[in-house]
Amino acid sequence: MRRRGARAAVAFVAVAALSACGPAVDVSQPAAPLAGVDMDGRHHDLAELQGSVVVVSVWASWCGPCREEVQPLSQAEQEWGDDGLVVLGVNFKDHPDAAQRFVEEEGATFPSVVDADGAISIDWGVTGVPQSFLVDREGEIAAVRFGPVTDEWIADVVVPEVQG
Amino acid sequence: MGIIGNALTVSCGILALAAAALWLARREQWARLATVLSLLAVLAAVALMEFALLARDTAVDYVVKVTEEALPAYYRFTALWSAMEGSLLFWLLCLAIVTVAFVVHGLHRLPPRMLGAAAAVLCAFVAAFAAVSIVASPFTLAEGSIADRPSPLLQDHAAMGIHPPLLYLGFTALAIPFALSCAALLTRSTGAAWARLMRGWTVVAWIPLTAGILLGAWWSYAVLGWGGYWAWDPVENASLMPWLMATALLHVTGPRMRSAGWRPWAIVLGGAAFALVVLATFLTRSGVIQSIHAFSVSPLGPLLLAVLLAAVTGWVVLALHGRSLFHSDARAAVLSRQTALQINRVALALVTLIVLAGSLLPTVVLAVSGDRLSVGPPWYERTLAPLAVVLLVVMAVGPWLRWGADSVRSLLGRIWLPAVTAAATSGVVALVVRDVVLALAAGLTAFVLVSLVVGIVRRAPGRRRRAGALLAHLGVAIAALAVVGSGIGAVTERTVAVGQTVLAGDTSATLVSVDRVDDGRRDIAEARLLLERDGESLGEARPQLRWYEEHSTMLAAPEIRPLFFDDVYVTLLDFDPVDTTATIRLAVNPLVSWLWVAGGVAVAGAAIAAWPARPRRGGVPSTRSTSGHTGVPDTAVVGAGGAAGGAA
Amino acid sequence: MRRWAVGLSIAGAVALALVGILTAVLAPNQRGDLAREVAESLRCPSCVGESVADSSAPVAAAMRAVIDEQLEEGRSAGEIRAWFAERYGTEVLLDPSPLAGGWLLWLVPAVIIAAAVILIVTRRHRGRRWIPLAVTAAALAGVIAAWAVTSAAEPSGSHSPTTAEGAAPAVGVLRDAVESDSGDPQLQLALARALDDAGLLAEAEQHYAAASRLRPLDTDIAYLHATVLVRDGRPVDAVPALERILAIEPEHTPALLLLGTILWEGGVQGGEELLERFMELEPEHPAATEVRELLTEGRT
Incomplete structure (x- = not known):
């Protein structure tokens, strides 16, 4: 009885110590299909982008932090586009006008597939917006980013994938 | 001001520590003085903080953290317990009040050694929580913690002024059964006075706990917008476990129930109830468990864990010291009141253990193997349902069982009236509603109701207390009925334009308009809808969405139209001011309002049963020889001879 | 005698209970539909302690839509749960089965x-x-x-896809409400829109008119009033309403377009002027090309 108590106490302490760790990320599994029409009516399909490194970024105009990542993403595409980096947005459950305004205000240069009912994002396992996925040249998910994409993330995670 | 507040808290801790030592040293006069002074110190600290809050004295960090310019005075007052630091101070105040109440009430009722031991334990807790309150002092906040503002949810509903104080009162009052448990183990003795106080203080804790938990359920039902009242959230569970223990304790310590091994049960349950309270405090304030009720992560975790471990270890050491109390003869006939009571406490203990397992398993598994698990309502419902059925059946039939050996034949002869009513009710409800579980729950309620009527009508000694206890049982039965009924609802979620209708079951809501108002503190969108059922108008509903700019938080304010058999529950989920469309969630929730009535009935029943008798005789009227034979259901919740009155 | 009565009541009650319970057992399950049950057994990944069924978070709403879609495709509750567990991990399951960890x-x-x-x-x-x-x-x-x-x-519940209800109940409810309080412009407007949706244009027009009388400065109501008149084949009657809009808000482009077209087609003076003003204000408007054609056509 007392030994069990001691073990429970150890578990408690361990729990208290570990409570700060972040969500586990499942990496290197094939990316889910992503095909659809962007806000200007052009068709995009991730399957056709095999051979490129793709950052898939899920965003919505009603999400405040999403504004922070437009700049880093647009810049990264301009800088590394020639080396095979493609940025493909997914506009999650949004009002078309509001999304259009968002793109204009933030000056997004990358296209975004419209995911009006959210089905594509759910298929990708999106837990909240913004959330981004790094898809490697073989079409596998190499990294997942919860929250807005930053210049650091691009430098530390995306660029090595592009160069490697 | 911050220095004075901290000094008061520190002096409360030192005085309480001194009081604990003095109680153990049996210097009673001085001990009493120190105990009362420690209360006065924390009272002064709380008064100081309340003054700062009401005057919005921005020199105090905590005031800046929890209040804002436009906050009404009521929510400034309640802001004391809206963030962690203040809530710990308030907790300390409740504990100190309970300690003094116990000492004053127990002074001439308990043997001095017993009183001293129990008071010493209580004072030690006051000292421990004073230390906690100094580390997380609301007078001098740690850097950076000012930014974590409390959710506007806590500044938006009148229940904020009642729900937390009730729970704090109930939780802290459970420290007394713990202290009494320790005192019994230390002195290796119990006795009639001990049992009376144990019971009385358990009732004093049980009533506000029951009311507080149900008020919390009602609050979440009324504001969260999804129409549920219980989410099996780890923190909700943390408040449920002490309640379950207190309920079991009520059924162990009644004078008439002291049979079949009651003493070890009373001692263990008394210890477990408050240990679970401290565990709850630890869980809500350490950041170990994610929950909407949890305060943000803090360095308090280890300190509270230390308090928890000290309390549990101390109790275990005392239990080894006083292990002679655990020997008892638990034998009773299989069909007897004793067995019913035993099933009751075992089942309640099992429910508590399973809830504890469900609350802690995900965290433990994560720590041990790194796997993430979720435990949600479906798990609790499935796992606890068999035990709930056992508890409810025993609750209904138990009061009809005789002490000592009973026989099936004689039992059937006594319970035919409620049984027939129950069967008929089940049949009718099943024919009308076509739901088996609901029909059975209705039958159970009818059974308890008839038992209550019989208990009131038939004259027998101890009638008032018996009726009170049966009334409390009726409350539980109605609550079970409401819980079962609330599962058969209809929900529809739809985006509609003005002039369009949402339909759920036979109830419809037609959108008339969407308006926007800004009241300075928040930006409110309000949908105006016409409710209708079977061609009858049910009036208008005006659910709102409130945007709190300062907190960047959106809160729903659903509109609830309570009818006799169900609630029409309308939530505004989203709106589009350009197209004047609104996304409306329309739900019909059967019997939910019965749950609030049930809570009132149960609390009233417990109060009636436990209200101290006029001091005709010191003891309790003995009805044991008569009740079983006159065919009167008898829950024998016979009260505490004055504990409740003294403390209330 | 008393024993006899007791016996009879017991027999009656037992029979009643048996009949009732049997009917209830045989009746179709009414404990919610399958979609809701599945949603209740999944954790909302972006919330704390809420199920997908109860959360108002956008991700939860999207997940509910996916559940509906998959049920319509004929997948079972277990398959859908497994589908979500594959994407979100076992922690998305609020009641994981013994096999799923x-x-x-x-x-x-x-x-x-x-x-x-x-x-x-x-x-x-x-x-x-x-x-x-x-x-x-x-x-x-x-x-x-x-x-x-x-x-x-659990999976025995039925699934009935949420179908869009007609406007019929709305019209009835709103009519009653308007009857009891005809001075409420919001009610008048809601009834007008419900009637409009139901295709009862003549009646809708009366209530738009009533709403417009109660809120004379509201150009949105006046514009709706005008359009319903046009659709009801009475474009000329729409002129006063449109003129009122332009008196309040001279740059109300939809009113400029509509009034200009009505006047032009009626051969009344001033139509061309209005249409030209519209083109100035909205050169990019999809209708602008048609208007341009109309104007050039007229000139030739």
């Missing part, structure tokens, strides 16, 4: 219950070893059977 959650309660039963029964029947074992086994079997039944019963 939740074995501990099934084992722990069973062990707790078994331990309690063994403890009690051995204390009661010291000496006879088989009794505690038998009772424990029976109790456990009962509990596990209850779990199995409740788990197995």
Whole structure:
């Protein structure tokens, strides 16, 4: 009885110590299909982008932090586009006008597939917006980013994938 | 001001520590003085903080953290317990009040050694929580913690002024059964006075706990917008476990129930109830468990864990010291009141253990193997349902069982009236509603109701207390009925334009308009809808969405139209001011309002049963020889001879 | 006599209970539809302690839509849960099955219950070893059977896709409301729009007119009023309303377009002027090309 108590106490302490760790990320599994029409009516399909490194970024105009990542993403595409980096947005459950305004205000240069009912994002396992996925040249998910994409993330995670 | 507040808290801790030592040293006069002074110190600290809050004295960090310019005075007052630091101070105040109440009430009722031991334990807790309150002092906040503002949810509903104080009162009052448990183990003795106080203080804790938990359920039902009242959230569970223990304790310590091994049960349950309270405090304030009720992560975790471990270890050491109390003869006939009571406490203990397992398993598994698990309502419902059925059946039939050996034949002869009513009710409800579980729950309620009527009508000694206890049982039965009924609802979620209708079951809501108002503190969108059922108008509903700019938080304010058999529950989920469309969630929730009535009935029943008798005789009227034979259901919740009155 | 009455009442009550319970058992399950049950068994990944069914978070709404879609495709509740577990991990399941990593959650309660039963029964029947074992086994079997039944019963709910309801009930409700309070412009407007949706244009027009009288400065209502008149084949009657809009808001482009077209087609003076003003204000408007054609056509 007392030994069990001691073990429970150890578990408690361990729990208290570990409570700060972040969500586990499942990496290197094939990316889910992503095909659809962007806000200007052009068709995009991730399957056709095999051979490129793709950052898939899920965003919505009603999400405040999403504004922070437009700049880093647009810049990264301009800088590394020639080396095979493609940025493909997914506009999650949004009002078309509001999304259009968002793109204009933030000056997004990358296209975004419209995911009006959210089905594509759910298929990708999106837990909240913004959330981004790094898809490697073989079409596998190499990294997942919860929250807005930053210049650091691009430098530390995306660029090595592009160069490697 | 911050220095004075901290000094008061520190002096409360030192005085309480001194009081604990003095109680153990049996210097009673001085001990009493120190105990009362420690209360006065924390009272002064709380008064100081309340003054700062009401005057919005921005020199105090905590005031800046929890209040804002436009906050009404009521929510400034309640802001004391809206963030962690203040809530710990308030907790300390409740504990100190309970300690003094116990000492004053127990002074001439308990043997001095017993009183001293129990008071010493209580004072030690006051000292421990004073230390906690100094580390997380609301007078001098740690850097950076000012930014974590409390959710506007806590500044938006009148229940904020009642729900937390009730729970704090109930939780802290459970420290007394713990202290009494320790005192019994230390002195290796119990006795009639001990049992009376144990019971009385358990009732004093049980009533506000029951009311507080149900008020919390009602609050979440009324504001969260999804129409549920219980989410099996780890923190909700943390408040449920002490309640379950207190309920079991009520059924162990009644004078008439002291049979079949009651003493070890009373001692263990008394210890477990408050240990679970401290565990709850630890869980809500350490950041170990994610929950909407949890305060943000803090360095308090280890300190509270230390308090928890000290309390549990101390109790275990005392239990080894006083292990002679655990020997008892638990034998009773299989069909007897004793067995019913035993099933009751075992089942309640099992429910508590399973809830504890469900609350802690995900965290433990994560720590041990790194796997993430979720435990949600479906798990609790499935796992606890068999035990709930056992508890409810025993609750209904138990009061009809005789002490000592009973026989099936004689039992059937006594319970035919409620049984027939129950069967008929089940049949009718099943024919009308076509739901088996609901029909059975209705039958159970009818059974308890008839038992209550019989208990009131038939004259027998101890009638008032018996009726009170049966009334409390009726409350539980109605609550079970409401819980079962609330599962058969209809929900529809739809985006509609003005002039369009949402339909759920036979109830419809037609959108008339969407308006926007800004009241300075928040930006409110309000949908105006016409409710209708079977061609009858049910009036208008005006659910709102409130945007709190300062907190960047959106809160729903659903509109609830309570009818006799169900609630029409309308939530505004989203709106589009350009197209004047609104996304409306329309739900019909059967019997939910019965749950609030049930809570009132149960609390009233417990109060009636436990209200101290006029001091005709010191003891309790003995009805044991008569009740079983006159065919009167008898829950024998016979009260505490004055504990409740003294403390209330 | 009394015994007889008691016996009869018992027999009657038992019969009633049996008939009632049997009908209820045979009746179709009304405990919600399957979509809601599946949603209730999934955790909302972006919330704290909320299920997908109860959360208002956008991700939860999207997940509900996916559940609906998959049910319509004929997938079972278990398949849908597995689909989500594959994407969101086992932690998305609020009641993981023993095979999906939740074995501990099934084992722990069973062990707790078994331990309690063994403890009690051995204390009661010291000496006879088989009794505690038998009772424990029976109790456990009962509990596990209850779990199995409740788990197995779960997918029996029906799934009825949420169909869009017609405007018919709305019209009735709103008519009643307008009758009792005809001075409420919001009610008048809502009724007008409901009638408009239902295709009852003539009646809708009356209520737009009423709403417009109550809120003379509201150009949105006036514009709706005008359009319903046009659709009802009475464009000329729409002129006063449109003129009022332009008096309040001279740059109200939809009113410029509509009034200009009506006047132009009626051959009345001023139509061309209005249409030109519209083109100035909205050169990019999709209707602008048509207007341009109309104007050039007129000139030739």
